Amino acid sequence: MSARVDIIGAGLAGSEAALQLAHRGYRVRLFEMRPFVSTDVHVSDRCAELVCSNSLKSLKSDSAAGMLKYELTRLGSYLLCEAFDAAVPAGGALAVDREIFSERITAAIDDHPLIDRVVAEVCDITPEGKLVLREPDHEEATVLSDASDALIVASGPLTSDTLAQSLQRLTGHEQLSFYDAAAPIVYTDSLDFDCVFSQSRYEQGAEGDYLNAPLNQEEYERFIDALINAECVIKKDFETKDLFQACQPIEEIARKGLDAPRFGPLKPVGLIDPRTYRRPWAVVQLRAEDAHKQSYNLVGFQTNLTFPEQRRVFRMIPGLEHAEFARYGVMHRNTFLNAPVLLSADLRLKDASIAVPVFVAGQVSGTEGYTEAIASGLVASLGVDAALSGKTFEPLPVETALGSLLAYATNPQTTDYQPMHVNFGIAQPLETPIRNKKQRYAAYAQRGKAAIDEYAEKQGIAPLSEGRTAWI
Ligand SMILES: Cc1cc2nc3c(=O)[nH]c(=O)nc-3n(C[C@H](O)[C@H](O)[C@H](O)COP(=O)(O)OP(=O)(O)OC[C@H]3O[C@@H](n4cnc5c(N)ncnc54)[C@H](O)[C@@H]3O)c2cc1C
Incomplete structure (x- = not known):
């Protein structure tokens, strides 16, 4: 009898992992709580539901999102193939008819003889690796009589409370976050270095750890005015309930009073502008996001502004007029593990104190975005396959978009981790640097x-179906 794997959550990551493992001959029990228990954003009882936009982002081969699509196709991703089959016209992006997409994936899962989809909320995981379930028509939660050979947790950003508590017990309370309050990240080479200067507070003269964008009084007041009048993402209760107690969006701080940001994240104390030899009226500080300083985050700028408004308003900051965003700021409900501390490159929990190997995939593993969720489901399935067949897992090459994301997300040196999507700000630098952006991206x-190609060849992974991957 072939080995069996339990998967919690039939979202994007869980569905990809289930189909990958079944394709490799494993039996799969796929636990999905919908429609018995729903979340605040899902509306159907189908697998792989897209909860918001229907876009899986760019197809351009010289973008990080486009690279990821090539990599997933080369690694035989089921969901990406279905996405191509369900595609609707969207210029240079891959957008799908969400109904057709999730219907086809649900059918593939339900028709697969090796996959058993169970409607139940997983409430807990015992030390033996057995799942504790709440099922329709059962008052009491019950413990499954047997554990599988491996477990994948893919319960997503809206993991149910009971399971979230269980994950907290399993990993340590401070290792699980419930809200994603992330500041925007900009590419270094899009900043104007005639304006921003490198300096740490109270360390003038020396090359500092921070970049500083100085604002005079007029620039500051214009910026604050734009900030408080900018359009925000529509706030829903579930997104804001406990959020603001922990972490204030920059626009909320600005609403408290004109000077509030100047005494908060934009305080200029301890900084001298080398061009004027004076302390600026206000300063936006930027901290390096990666070891190679290819991108910087705007310190204290977690925000609820819509993405176009972030682009418009944050480009009013002197030195950021042409800033390109590696990621925009977000503030929404998002359950995710502290991946750099907890996960190895195969997305396995390093220390789960559970008798079976436990893997984590999707948003809960600390990746951000639909395609990234699919990708991490695929990687977790490769990790499970390696663990159960006694092979050594070969990490994805850091030269790939997915490999660089996983290297970043599982690097113990990464601090203050926030979920991340693929982007060139975390790419392994080229051996010979290329200044021209277009040429550099093409080289990546x-x-x-x-x-x-070499990785897939070496691992004996074929694209799933020649016909469907003809676009490569
Ligand atoms: C409000 C919101 C909007 C987003 N919009 C976008 C967007 O536009 N574009 C984008 O690229 N990304 C977006 N994301 C981020 C992310 O890409 C998606 O959330 C994506 O669906 C994550 O995939 P996943 O597989 O990790 O989780 P999901 O697709 O959410 O799948 C997790 C599944 O687990 C189930 N589940 C949860 N708890 C349990 C349990 N205890 N037992 C059994 N089943 C359980 C859930 O019902 C769900 O079906 C958004 C996230 C949120 C929260």
Whole structure:
């Protein structure tokens, strides 16, 4: 009898992992709580529901999102193939008819002889790896009589409370976050270095750890006015309930009074502008996001502004007029583990104190975005396969978009981790630096393509179906 794997959550990551494992001959029990228990954003009882936009982002081969699509296709992703089959016209992006997409995936799962989809809320995991379930028509939660050979947790950003508590017990209370309050990240080479200066507070003269964008009084007041009048993402109760107690969005701080940000995240104390030898009226500080200083985050700028408004308003900051965003700020409900501390490169929990190997995939593993969720489901399934067949897991090459994301997310040196999508700000620098952006991105793409082709070849992974991957 082949080994069996339990998967919690039939979202994007869980569905990809289930289909991958079944394809490799494993039996799968896939636990999904919907429609018995729903979340605040899902509306159907189907697998792989897209909860918001219907876009899986760019197809351009020289973008990080486009590279990820090539890599997933090369690694035989089921869900990406279905996405291509369910595609609707969207310029240079891959957007899907969400109904067709999730219907097809649900059918593939339900028709697969090796996958058993169970409607139940997983409330807990015992030390033996047995799942504790709440099922329709059962008052009491029950413990399953047997554990599987491996477990994948793919319960998503809206993991149910009972399971979240269980994960907290399993991993340590401070290792699970419930809200994603992330500041925007901008590419270093899009900043104007005639304006921003490198300096740490109270350390003038020395090359500092921070970049500083100085504002004079007029610039500051114009910026604050734009900030408090900018359009915000529509706030729903579930997104804001406990959020503001822990972490204030920059626009909320600005609403408290004109000077509030100047005494908060934009305080200029201890900083001298080397061009004027004076302390600026206010300063936006930027902290390096990666070891190679290819991107910087705007310190204290977690925000609820819509993405176009972030682009418009934050470009009013001197030195950021042409800023390109590696990621925008977000503030929403988001259950995710502190991946750099807890996970290894195969997305396995390093120390789960559970008798079976436990893997984590999707948003809860600390990746951000639909395609990234699919990708991490695929990687977790490769990790399970390696663990159960006694092989050593070969990490994805860091030259690939997915490999660089996983290297960043599971690097113990990464601090204050926030979920991340693929982007060139965390890419492994090229051996020979290229200044021209277009040429540099093309070089990343070319290098990544060669790396994933070699990886897949070496691992004996074929694209799923020649016909459906003809676009490569
Ligand atoms: C409000 C919101 C909007 C977003 N919008 C976008 C967007 O527009 N574009 C984008 O790229 N990304 C977006 N994301 C981020 C992310 O890409 C998606 O949330 C994506 O669906 C994550 O995939 P997943 O597989 O990790 O989780 P999901 O797709 O949510 O799947 C998790 C599944 O687990 C089930 N589950 C939860 N708890 C349990 C339990 N205890 N037992 C059994 N089943 C359980 C859930 O019902 C769900 O079906 C958004 C996130 C949120 C919260």
